[in-house]
Amino acid sequence: MKDQDGFPVFEDVVAAHERIKPYIHRTPVLTSSYLDELTGASLFFKCENFQKAGAFKVRGASNAVFGLDEETAKRGVATHSSGNHALSLSYAAGRRGIECTVVMPRTAPEAKKAAVRGYGGRIVECEPSTSSREEVFAKVQEETGAEFVHPYNDLRIITGQATCSREMVEQVEELDAVVAPIGGGGMVSGCCLTLSNIAPGVEIYAAEPEQADDAYRSFKAGHIIADDAPVTVADGLKVPLKDNTWHYVSNHVTDILTASEDEIVDAMRLIWQRMKLVMEPSSAVPLATILKNPDTFKGKRVGIIITGGNVDLDKLPWMKG
Amino acid sequence: MKDQDGFPVFEDVVAAHERIKPYIHRTPVLTSSYLDELTGASLFFKCENFQKAGAFKVRGASNAVFGLDEETAKRGVATHSSGNHALSLSYAAGRRGIECTVVMPRTAPEAKKAAVRGYGGRIVECEPSTSSREEVFAKVQEETGAEFVHPYNDLRIITGQATCSREMVEQVEELDAVVAPIGGGGMVSGCCLTLSNIAPGVEIYAAEPEQADDAYRSFKAGHIIADDAPVTVADGLKVPLKDNTWHYVSNHVTDILTASEDEIVDAMRLIWQRMKLVMEPSSAVPLATILKNPDTFKGKRVGIIITGGNVDLDKLPWMKG
Incomplete structure (x- = not known):
């Protein structure tokens, strides 16, 4: 189904949820009386770090992979990503028993490559530049005929991510606000799709x-402004908005809040220390912005998406050297 | 109530559970398909790292503190501990609004001291030796008349810890085995008390x-053999059994399994990486022994107690230097 602008409707989210249920966890929501006291708000952390493949991205990837007709699925799926989308698409393709090719810069961490291969994905390396990535990816698609699944600017992906906030609305009564990290905008767009319809x-x-x-x-x-190669500890959030995610962000987001690198690392450490969660720097940006803007959230019931937990335990941001 | 040997009966566990419910979390049980595949067993992790004050010890401490009559409570409670019991007793005393004095070696980590003070506990320092600890503690008791709550060799403590395995039995159907770390034996004794009665x-x-x-x-x-100052990364497990915990261990434990330092650290890292849990080295010993004794657990439904999550994030055991 589509709305009048050609975007998914809430029935599509319900269908996606049904489709992906066998392949994802319904992740728990945790709270912390310490952080509630610190912020003056009631915080509800939706723990997608406990999700399959370690991040919410498996929702969208599973929706894309299991929504393919047999004919298309036979040719496999392909993407370019050196992050959680690469893992998630490999996981989902493995569960369906189809091929997944991931174009990754040869400079990507060995641990990430090993994880993709662990889920059965095939890696084709490119040089760490946009032009090389596009060239190599075009060749992969030509050779395999594989279905391209963009990490976020794909309505199947956005509809899959929308299942996360649907669960949260079912798990937490009377939310006043939701705060999610934004990179390319896949998760935030999913929140917009769900919440604008049911809450x-x-x-x-x-x-x-x-x-x-x-x-x-x-x-x-x-209008969309794209940065060239930003540098941040929140390495999941470097990519720019694109047309589909911009549609949701521009129409439904209340506000965008920012935090400094130090504030992000402090918030991350606070969550590790107080909530005993292994989670990514990207997932700490919501708490960092809440601590920075206390008046915006005081007295409110606030849902926070802990987007993922795939960190390098040997390179935590508070380690020296 | 007491059984024929003078030990608590299961009705005492039920009463303790009722007593402490307002002050503890009913912690979640998490699973990992990766670790199930690795071990050939079905593992159920009871996450006491998410417990109040970051460890299961708050169950026993709350039972001791809230079980005191008004007269005794007025004089406060006291203990010696540089670990989770110190935090937990301070937390529970704070919730009841009575004083808690903790005798701690002056060499204990500043972070632990700060945490005890954060919960409202008062610290009296001693030298890092048993004789100094006993001397200073005797003085504290004489001055305050405070009720001594031993970290584990106290039936109120054991009865409180027994509520953990009671929850697990309610949360997980048809368990075949439970594996818990053993130091002084408080948690293991609690498991014995509950399981020997209801499962x-x-x-x-x-x-x-x-x-x-x-x-x-x-x-x-x-018979009890006590070590003098053992050295292990699992710093919660250095203390010896005492008469009350020996009663349970000698009567109800199926077997005791051991793991090397490297095996403990590897298992800890595996849980951090795959389950996204911040937990203590002590809590990794069960998984380490399961990986070491696969035939003992293959095909079984096994409950594992993740006892606590209070680690120094600047000194993780896989960090160099």
């Missing part, structure tokens, strides 16, 4: 690193 | 570091 009173905040604040600047300017 | 078919394994294997040697010898 339109809930405010939607996107949280972004100051050092990769292209979504913030896009939101204020009213 | 007598469930095997009870205690998991211990090879380098602090006094419980293992006691179990094999048939």
